[in-house]
Amino acid sequence: MKVVTLLKVTPDTETKFQINSAGTDIAEDSSIEYIIGPYDEYGVEAAIQIKEKLGGEVISVTIGSGNEEKSIRKAMAMGVDSGILINNADLKSSDPLSIAKAIKEVVEPLNADIIICGKLATDTSDSFIGPALAALMNIPVISEISSLEVTEEGVVATRDAAGRKERFESKFPVILTADKGLNEPRYPKLPMIMKAKKKPLDKKDTAGTEIRKNVTQVKAEFPATKSAGKKITGTPDELVSELVTGLTTKEKIL
Amino acid sequence: MKYEPVVDKYISYLTDEAGFIQGSAERIYFPTNISEIQEILKEAYDSNIRVTISGGGTGVSGGRVPLGGWIIATDKLVSVKGGSPWKDEESGIEYSVKLSRSDTTELTVPAAMTVKAIQNYARQYNLYYPPDPTERSCFIAGNVASNASGSRSFKYGVTRDWIQALSIVTPMGEPIKLIRTGNKIGDKIIIKTETKTYNIPFPDYYQPKTRKNVAGPNIDENSELIDLFIGSGGMFGVIAEITIRLIDKPADIINMFVYCNTIDIALELVSRCRYQRDNNIQPIPLSVEYVDDRAVRIIHEKDNSVPNAKALVIIEQEFKDEMDNFLEFYLSVFDELGIEDTSVAQTYKEIEYHKFLRHLIPETINALVKSYGQSKLGTDYAVPPEHYKTIVELGIQAGNKFENEFGFDNIGYAMWSHAGDAHIHLNFLPRNDVEMHRAKELMVELLREVVKLDGTIAAEHGLGKKTFLGKPALFYQIGERGLEKIREMKLVMDPKNLLNAGNLFPVQLD
Ligand SMILES: Cc1cc2nc3c(=O)[nH]c(=O)nc-3n(C[C@H](O)[C@H](O)[C@H](O)COP(=O)(O)OP(=O)(O)OC[C@H]3O[C@@H](n4cnc5c(N)ncnc54)[C@H](O)[C@@H]3O)c2cc1C
Numbered sequence: 001m002k003v004v005t006l007l008k009v010t011p012d013t014e015t016k017f018q019i020n021s022a023g024t025d026i027a028e029d030s031s032i033e034y035i036i037g038p039y040d041e042y043g044v045e046a047a048i049q050i051k052e053k054l055g056g057e058v059i060s061v062t063i064g065s066g067n068e069e070k071s072i073r074k075a076m077a078m079g080v081d082s083g084i085l086i087n088n089a090d091l092k093s094s095d096p097l098s099i100a101k102a103i104k105e106v107v108e109p110l111n112a113d114i115i116i117c118g119k120l121a122t123d124t125s126d127s128f129i130g131p132a133l134a135a136l137m138n139i140p141v142i143s144e145i146s147s148l149e150v151t152e153e154g155v156v157a158t159r160d161a162a163g164r165k166e167r168f169e170s171k172f173p174v175i176l177t178a179d180k181g182l183n184e185p186r187y188p189k190l191p192m193i194m195k196a197k198k199k200p201l202d203k204k205d206t207a208g209t210e211i212r213k214n215v216t217q218v219k220a221e222f223p224a225t226k227s228a229g230k231k232i233t234g235t236p237d238e239l240v241s242e243l244v245t246g247l248t249t250k251e252k253i254l
Numbered sequence: 255m256k257y258e259p260v261v262d263k264y265i266s267y268l269t270d271e272a273g274f275i276q277g278s279a280e281r282i283y284f285p286t287n288i289s290e291i292q293e294i295l296k297e298a299y300d301s302n303i304r305v306t307i308s309g310g311g312t313g314v315s316g317g318r319v320p321l322g323g324w325i326i327a328t329d330k331l332v333s334v335k336g337g338s339p340w341k342d343e344e345s346g347i348e349y350s351v352k353l354s355r356s357d358t359t360e361l362t363v364p365a366a367m368t369v370k371a372i373q374n375y376a377r378q379y380n381l382y383y384p385p386d387p388t389e390r391s392c393f394i395a396g397n398v399a400s401n402a403s404g405s406r407s408f409k410y411g412v413t414r415d416w417i418q419a420l421s422i423v424t425p426m427g428e429p430i431k432l433i434r435t436g437n438k439i440g441d442k443i444i445i446k447t448e449t450k451t452y453n454i455p456f457p458d459y460y461q462p463k464t465r466k467n468v469a470g471p472n473i474d475e476n477s478e479l480i481d482l483f484i485g486s487g488g489m490f491g492v493i494a495e496i497t498i499r500l501i502d503k504p505a506d507i508i509n510m511f512v513y514c515n516t517i518d519i520a521l522e523l524v525s526r527c528r529y530q531r532d533n534n535i536q537p538i539p540l541s542v543e544y545v546d547d548r549a550v551r552i553i554h555e556k557d558n559s560v561p562n563a564k565a566l567v568i569i570e571q572e573f574k575d576e577m578d579n580f581l582e583f584y585l586s587v588f589d590e591l592g593i594e595d596t597s598v599a600q601t602y603k604e605i606e607y608h609k610f611l612r613h614l615i616p617e618t619i620n621a622l623v624k625s626y627g628q629s630k631l632g633t634d635y636a637v638p639p640e641h642y643k644t645i646v647e648l649g650i651q652a653g654n655k656f657e658n659e660f661g662f663d664n665i666g667y668a669m670w671s672h673a674g675d676a677h678i679h680l681n682f683l684p685r686n687d688v689e690m691h692r693a694k695e696l697m698v699e700l701l702r703e704v705v706k707l708d709g710t711i712a713a714e715h716g717l718g719k720k721t722f723l724g725k726p727a728l729f730y731q732i733g734e735r736g737l738e739k740i741r742e743m744k745l746v747m748d749p750k751n752l753l754n755a756g757n758l759f760p761v762q763l764d
Contacts, residue, residue: 012601012603014602014603016343016378031377031378031379031380033602035603074600074601077598184559186559186597187511187598187599187604188597188598188600189596189597189598190510190581190585190588190596190598193581193598194581194585197578
């Protein structure tokens with residue numbers, strides 16, 4: 001089985017961002033810890049589990065801009081066999097379609113049975129790459145899966161939709177996007193961390209595709225902070241009257 | 255000064271996390287600054303009323319439990335004079351703190367800032383506050399009063415080593431500021447306030463030869479004046495503002511769970527790590543902890559990816575650029591000792607998760623004991639490092655004896671330890687008063703061994719109002735004469751013995 005996992009490296013979701021001086025985006029300073037995108041990490045774990053069950057290899061593919069190697073090595077310590085890293089800041093900040101096209105260019109020649117990625121990257125939250133890649137490659141996609149069974153014949157996956165579970169089957173090749181609940185990503189063992197340092201990582205600076213930027217992010221700002229609420233106390237009558245006064249005079253809702 | 259009667263909603267202030275003693279008080283004060291603390295203490299002193307200081311309430315030795323009188327709850331001491339506002343997003347609390355960067359980086363924080371908030375602050379500015387007590391909702395002033403320590407004390411020492419200055423209000427209500435200057439006290443402890451000079455007798459009681467010790471004021475000729483107020487359980491004053499030292503954040507930290515098939519393998523691994531530190535050879539781990547099979551079971555029940563190992567050693571290591579060499583070192587030691595299974599946390603979130611699992615141990619034990627209607631019964635003993643193996647073996651013997659005598663389906667004890675500092679937490683889980691009594695006997699037996707080994711009976715939690723078999727705990731370490739000496743020291747600054755009365759030595763109850 002050949003499994004490709006798309007691995008985007010994103011700031012840890014706990015990071016306290018600063019906005020850059022131009023006010024257009026977050027500031028990339030050293031207080032940011034870069035990690036494997038949490039949903040991509042479910043994908044990495046799933047890929048390794050498939051290899052452990054059926055044999056084969058796992059290859060990671062990353063589009064990055066300089067902060068990625070540590071996280072890719074961590075995925076290798078978990079069990080990924082080799083990686084491809086396209087290091088190109090222009091590409092990384094281009095539009096999602098350009099990125100999907102670049103990934104197609106890299107992934108298609110690998111002839112993978114399964115391509116797996118996160119349902120979204122926690123920094124841009126586009127939920128776009130998996131389905132877009134499927135369209136570009138003209139192969140099926142099962143998105144937001146929370147369970148997965150793989151045999152030599154194909155995959156069975158389920159998705160948690162509102163109030164129900166949906167079950168899908170597909171033959172290879174197929175693209176899967178991982179949701180929470182799919183698995184618990186493992187913590188590497190020490191010898192694997194050492195081995196990971198020697199695993200092949202193919203670094204390139206371009207995928208050879210056209211980079212377009214049809215949409216430009218022009219501004220980033222923090223959401224307005226809400227002022228603290230007011231707690232009112234008293235008898236029911238007092239409560240009602242104070243609430244009504246508050247809603248009419250202060251909040252001007254009534 | 256405004257106060258509230260100690261009604262139901264303040265009932266938690268009458269005890270602490272260990273819950274072995276329930277106190278009483280008439281009033282509770284929530285001062286917000288130094289002059290309010292002064293006002294309360296002066297009034298109390300003039301009216302002969304006892305005052306007990308409450309911090310975060312996570313103490314486990316009854317230190318903050320009031321024996322009548324008033325409570326100074328420090329919860330609202332969240333601002334320092336001249337500080338800048340900083341909001342802790344995790345708790346939503348807005349503090350005011352003062353950061354100063356010159357040769358060293360120092361941060362002045364208010365008494366009620368939690369260790370977790372300080373760590374969050376440091377992280378945001380790429381800084382680092384090394385002391386890391388397992389419980390992080392404690393207040394920094396509580397940490398200073400109890401000279402708290404944590405696993406990283408292995409490399410970085412205890413809270414004391416990170417305290418640069420303290421603003422304190424004396425028991426009679428005068429403010430003083432103490433700064434670490436490098437001036438040693440020699441053989442005299444003289445404290446000057448605006449109006450008074452206190453000549454405090456020099457302690458001559460037994461001082462253990464351990465890396466950590468909080469059994470009574472821990473002063474010798476190399477101490478500075480500020481040290482009198484660190485680790486003395488608030489007996490010499492209320493700590494209001496604290497200046498701590500911060501260092502640059504280490505580039506990377508990993509936290510390794512190392513699963514061992516035998517206790518001997520685990521102990522050998524601990525001693526290899528200690529060798530690195532004692533001989534100043536890199537890599538020196540940040541922390542080395544030993545967790546026994548019973549405590550591992552607690553973690554396993556929460557997360558079954560953690561195997562039910564005979565022993566777990568938790569090692570934290572920091573790196574700048576030398577990661578490869580460091581990992582090679584551990585790998586070769588693990589190979590040599592036949593250790594195969596490890597789990598390595600590398601990202602902040604993963605390390606926090608490992609810490610969460612580690613913290614489950616005391617939490618689960620404390621909850622179990624409470625569910626039996628009993629109070630926490632655990633050792634806080636430490637011995638000089640060369641005796642570590644002996645103390646672990648004695649601890650296991652005592653635990654097994656207890657389990658065998660009464661028969662347990664669930665665990666009857668658990669032991670974990672800040673192994674690098676030869677410091678063991680052996681916790682018994684008595685289900686009734688008979689078992690409680692027996693467990694206490696076993697603890698006292700072990701305690702006598704600890705003192706014989708030049709150890710301490712209180713390495714990090716302080717002794718507060720703890721007693722063993724009817725005597726103040728400290729008696730077993732320093733005897734009547736030692737207790738009398740501490741009393742003399744205390745009475746010089748607090749002639750009526752009103753502030754935090756009942757800690758370390760008993761008082762007559764009204
Ligand atoms: C699960 C768990 C794990 C723990 N792990 C550790 C650990 O790893 N290391 C460790 O050292 N401790 C540990 N402890 C014990 C406890 O957290 C520490 O002793 C802590 O320092 C207490 O701080 P606090 O703010 O909660 O103080 P409190 O419990 O409120 O008070 C402790 C003592 O300090 C005095 N005090 C508090 N504030 C002041 C002040 N402003 N001025 C003067 N005196 C004051 C009190 O009067 C009392 O004597 C643990 C406790 C629990 C429950």
